[in-house]
Amino acid sequence: MSAPVPVMTVPGEPPPTTDAVRATGLTRTYGRGATAVHALAGVDVAFARGAFTAIMGPSGSGKSTLMHCLAGLDAPTGGQVFLGDTELTRLRDDQLTKLRRERIGFVFQSFNLLPVLDARENIVLPMQLAGRRPDPAWFDAVVARLGLRDRLRHRPAELSGGQQQRVAVARALLSRPDVVFADEPTGNLDSRSGAEVLDLLRSSVRETGQTVVMVTHDPSAAAYADRVVLLADGRLAGEIDSPTADTVLSALRGLGA
Amino acid sequence: MFRVTLSGLRAHAARLVASTVAIVIAVGFVVATLTLSETTRDTMLEAVGARYVSAEVVVTSTTGEPVDGVAREIAGVPGVQAVDLATSTSVQALVPGRSGAQYLLVDSVAEDPALRWQQLADGALPDRPGEAAVSERVGADVGDVITVTTYAEDGVEESSQVTVVGVVDLGGDPGAGLNGRAFVSGDQVQAWGALGPSEVRVAGTGGTDADALAATVRDALAGQDVDVRTGEEQAVREAEGLTGDAEVLTLMLLVFGTVALLVAGLVIANTFAVLLAQRTRELALLRCVGATARQIRRSVLAEAALTGVAASALGVGVGIGLAALVSALVGTDSPIPLAGVSVPLSAVLGGLAVGTLTTLVAALAPARAATRVAPLAALRPLDPAPLRSRGGLLRLVAGLLLVVPGAAAMALGTAESEVLLSVGGGALSFLGVVLLAQRAIPPVVAATGRLVRSGGVTARLAGGNATRNPRRTAATATALLIGVTLTTAMVVGAASTRATAQAGLAAQYPTDVVVTGNTDDGIPAALPGRLATIDGVRAAAGLSAGGVTGPDGYEGWTLGVDPAQAAPVLRSTDDLPLPSEGTAVLPWWTVEGWGVEDGGEVVLTGDDGAARTFTVALGDTDHPLLTTADLESLDPDAVADTVWLRLDDGADQADVVDEITDVAGSLVPTASVSGLASERAALDEVVDVLLLIVTGLLGVAVLIALIGVGNTLALSVVERRQENGLLRALGLTRGQVRGLLAWEATLVAGVAAVLGVLLGAGYGLIGVASVLGGQGEVVLSFPWLQVAAIVVVATVAGLVASVLPARRAARIPPVAALAG
Numbered sequence A: 001m002s003a004p005v006p007v008m009t010v011p012g013e014p015p016p017t018t019d020a021v022r023a024t025g026l027t028r029t030y031g032r033g034a035t036a037v038h039a040l041a042g043v044d045v046a047f048a049r050g051a052f053t054a055i056m057g058p059s060g061s062g063k064s065t066l067m068h069c070l071a072g073l074d075a076p077t078g079g080q081v082f083l084g085d086t087e088l089t090r091l092r093d094d095q096l097t098k099l100r101r102e103r104i105g106f107v108f109q110s111f112n113l114l115p116v117l118d119a120r121e122n123i124v125l126p127m128q129l130a131g132r133r134p135d136p137a138w139f140d141a142v143v144a145r146l147g148l149r150d151r152l153r154h155r156p157a158e159l160s161g162g163q164q165q166r167v168a169v170a171r172a173l174l175s176r177p178d179v180v181f182a183d184e185p186t187g188n189l190d191s192r193s194g195a196e197v198l199d200l201l202r203s204s205v206r207e208t209g210q211t212v213v214m215v216t217h218d219p220s221a222a223a224y225a226d227r228v229v230l231l232a233d234g235r236l237a238g239e240i241d242s243p244t245a246d247t248v249l250s251a252l253r254g255l256g257a
Numbered sequence B: 001m002f003r004v005t006l007s008g009l010r011a012h013a014a015r016l017v018a019s020t021v022a023i024v025i026a027v028g029f030v031v032a033t034l035t036l037s038e039t040t041r042d043t044m045l046e047a048v049g050a051r052y053v054s055a056e057v058v059v060t061s062t063t064g065e066p067v068d069g070v071a072r073e074i075a076g077v078p079g080v081q082a083v084d085l086a087t088s089t090s091v092q093a094l095v096p097g098r099s100g101a102q103y104l105l106v107d108s109v110a111e112d113p114a115l116r117w118q119q120l121a122d123g124a125l126p127d128r129p130g131e132a133a134v135s136e137r138v139g140a141d142v143g144d145v146i147t148v149t150t151y152a153e154d155g156v157e158e159s160s161q162v163t164v165v166g167v168v169d170l171g172g173d174p175g176a177g178l179n180g181r182a183f184v185s186g187d188q189v190q191a192w193g194a195l196g197p198s199e200v201r202v203a204g205t206g207g208t209d210a211d212a213l214a215a216t217v218r219d220a221l222a223g224q225d226v227d228v229r230t231g232e233e234q235a236v237r238e239a240e241g242l243t244g245d246a247e248v249l250t251l252m253l254l255v256f257g258t259v260a261l262l263v264a265g266l267v268i269a270n271t272f273a274v275l276l277a278q279r280t281r282e283l284a285l286l287r288c289v290g291a292t293a294r295q296i297r298r299s300v301l302a303e304a305a306l307t308g309v310a311a312s313a314l315g316v317g318v319g320i321g322l323a324a325l326v327s328a329l330v331g332t333d334s335p336i337p338l339a340g341v342s343v344p345l346s347a348v349l350g351g352l353a354v355g356t357l358t359t360l361v362a363a364l365a366p367a368r369a370a371t372r373v374a375p376l377a378a379l380r381p382l383d384p385a386p387l388r389s390r391g392g393l394l395r396l397v398a399g400l401l402l403v404v405p406g407a408a409a410m411a412l413g414t415a416e417s418e419v420l421l422s423v424g425g426g427a428l429s430f431l432g433v434v435l436l437a438q439r440a441i442p443p444v445v446a447a448t449g450r451l452v453r454s455g456g457v458t459a460r461l462a463g464g465n466a467t468r469n470p471r472r473t474a475a476t477a478t479a480l481l482i483g484v485t486l487t488t489a490m491v492v493g494a495a496s497t498r499a500t501a502q503a504g505l506a507a508q509y510p511t512d513v514v515v516t517g518n519t520d521d522g523i524p525a526a527l528p529g530r531l532a533t534i535d536g537v538r539a540a541a542g543l544s545a546g547g548v549t550g551p552d553g554y555e556g557w558t559l560g561v562d563p564a565q566a567a568p569v570l571r572s573t574d575d576l577p578l579p580s581e582g583t584a585v586l587p588w589w590t591v592e593g594w595g596v597e598d599g600g601e602v603v604l605t606g607d608d609g610a611a612r613t614f615t616v617a618l619g620d621t622d623h624p625l626l627t628t629a630d631l632e633s634l635d636p637d638a639v640a641d642t643v644w645l646r647l648d649d650g651a652d653q654a655d656v657v658d659e660i661t662d663v664a665g666s667l668v669p670t671a672s673v674s675g676l677a678s679e680r681a682a683l684d685e686v687v688d689v690l691l692l693i694v695t696g697l698l699g700v701a702v703l704i705a706l707i708g709v710g711n712t713l714a715l716s717v718v719e720r721r722q723e724n725g726l727l728r729a730l731g732l733t734r735g736q737v738r739g740l741l742a743w744e745a746t747l748v749a750g751v752a753a754v755l756g757v758l759l760g761a762g763y764g765l766i767g768v769a770s771v772l773g774g775q776g777e778v779v780l781s782f783p784w785l786q787v788a789a790i791v792v793v794a795t796v797a798g799l800v801a802s803v804l805p806a807r808r809a810a811r812i813p814p815v816a817a818l819a820g
């Protein structure tokens, strides 16, 4: 689900964007002087609402850095990031934090869950932090879709890796955020569990119009996406629409990965 | 390896502060107690025993009969140079510049210089009748002329004058009290109506051995009703009679000192355990590069020994300093007088040994644990200790084995008033409680955490975090618990000791000050009212006096009191009940003299021959006590004679008494003032000083807790870096991260504080009951406010301790979660 699109537009204002998130002239430099690393060296990119986009590229190409900057986890050195109409690069830390818990969902590669909370508590954590009550019907729907109904009282340590990632996905989907960011969500999973998680992400896009941006280095994972954005040396290096594992693989070979 | 130990010590100096402070407090406490106890004895010996220390031998009567008979015999014993017959009396004295007469206790001055013990502040001791030396309290200067009123056998009033030739410094003599003292020649005492000599002080010829001379005198006096002691023995005896209270206090303090030592041991063990846990990787690395397990253990123990010796030495210094401070605060105007400090060598050596040993013993277990660190641990992350370890079970069993018999011994000791038994039981059970606390605290913290779930997500998370590493939480909380328990026990103990002592004093001396007219014409009716207006006087009651004939046919001095007026004046009616209409409060001697019994009846006859029957109530009074109306019906000539006064608790007793003396003296020149108000004030002062020390202890205990809690939280922040990053990513603001750690600290500290206060209150009350139980009735007093303050202070201290780690945690960037 995306935020409602305004029906009327005000004359003179730029037309309402249909992009869930976009970045212009994004740079991120680590260190300074001779040892400076330009993890992002000027990236212009946009992610459409209701689409499943994969970010791919060789190791060290800046995929994670791009995602962190898009998700308001890290402050870029230069450029702008917009979530809908909100310019993230202008927000203070507390505003960013609130925006993250209200409008963004996260699925990380590992260490996704708080060990002291059970599955249910982990799922509702961001909404609780925001002081919101999850819609019970939606909660039931998400939990049922992810097959977690009889695992809600379990602590993370009592769940398998695949179950843990599904809990993380449920958490990301529960608040119907503007965007779900996933950083190599299947990196630590066996192929079957990984396929399940990817299926869930794709069906959430198909069935509820959820916007998902996923970083991965696995071509077969990228094949679940509607579009692939390729990154190399901190710059955009191409796009693939309706990717398959083969087209992605050959594109990556072209980048020398 | 030793070099590694030294550099380790240097590197972890900050972390070792907790254990160092613990040893310093414990050793300091023990040394201070021993030093104060010794100082009290020395001060007493000097003050009370001065008159005996100057003599080689002291002969006292066992029957109370005058001993002038034996004096002549003693003078003939070989080796005796001089004897002094100590005589005494009391007089009313009028000092220039003061309008009221004072009650003076008069003692004779020895003729032989060897037997003169008085310390002169000014002038000289009297050599002939007509001269007097007075104590500083009298307020007279050398050259003043004092007018003395005495009463001859037949009751005739006689007046005489003496010139002050010297002023005597009585030091810390607690017998000095409210009354002035005068020292005059033996002849002058006789002239003023001496009370027969009750002791003979004997000086030997130069170089005689006191013990030998005492033996010779004892042989010479064989068969007579006298005790023969050396001067030293007699001095110690007198001092002990007066230091009874001080010894109870010393005993109590030593009990707490022992507990403090145990506590320090546990704090040290905890600190070393946390310290070594933090250094697991470092130790493992040492193992990897070839250090043997034995070398590791030796290194840890060497570290403990060095810490122990240094901290104990510091503790000895702190203890002596503390004793000096207390001594200076208490001074010599106190029932437990203290002058300077007398440091017994045993306190210094004992403190050093006990502190070092405690540290070593406390480090043994962590040292053994350190040797079990596998070299591989250097290469893998720390895993949290499991709750149900073998050590945990062992601790549970050991804890129960200590608590059950310990509690039983404590109960038995309290019931039987066997102080040593209950002290031993208390120490044993507390050790057990500490072991059990290690197991009990994590579940209690968890339960409390569930209770505060309503505090929001952060509270819920904090509750979970607080119990994630149960061993560490238990260690942290136990350190605080011990400090809080100790402090609460002290506060509760002090409050009850004060209440008990005050109740005893109140029952024994229900009136603060008594003003007597000493005149047949009676005192002006306005005197009680006038005295009541003096600043510092809370209430006054006038008594009348007259003659009433008892069943034995003799007319006796009888007092009349208005019970409604007297009730607010008396501090207690336990020992001195007030009469009601138709009741006579009679002195105890009437049981034999008049054949009456408590609750029985007695017939009293008035001036006109009319007899009335009264119900008998026995009490601590010198004369029969009736209501004013009853006395008047028997003796219409009864006149106002005596005023009972109660002083404000906060008033400067000496000043108020001086003003009372002056006011009474200006209206009734013959009036005399007596009372025990000063004793009460002095006792309060001692307890206040005690409480001051306790507050100091709390301060240090809180500091240790602060360091301990801070240590643990800092460790958690390092360990949970990724987790905190995740929370930030998911929407926890910086403030909420700080709140998370604040909640965690408050939870652990609060639980420890509440449990500690409960335990401490129990131990304090039991301690008081067993230590004071043997001395009579115990009044238990619970200082709610102070105890509540302890809970708050301890909890807030925990909160404060979280500030620095929380700031570090809040600075963790959200991306830290992804840097896995």
Ligand SMILES: Nc1ncnc2c1ncn2[C@@H]1O[C@H](COP(=O)(O)OP(=O)(O)O)[C@@H](O)[C@H]1O
Residues within 6 Å of the ligand: A030, A031, A037, A038, A039, A057, A058, A059, A060, A061, A062, A063, A064, A065, A066
């Ligand atoms: N915190 C950091 N400090 C310094 N350099 C960094 C930091 N994070 C990432 N980099 C560098 O930035 C570049 C991009 O990193 P990253 O975005 O993690 O790449 P990817 O996720 O595509 O593997 C790499 O060269 C990496 O070494």
Ligand SMILES: [Mg+2]
Residues within 6 Å of the ligand: A063, A064
């Ligand atoms: Mg990456």
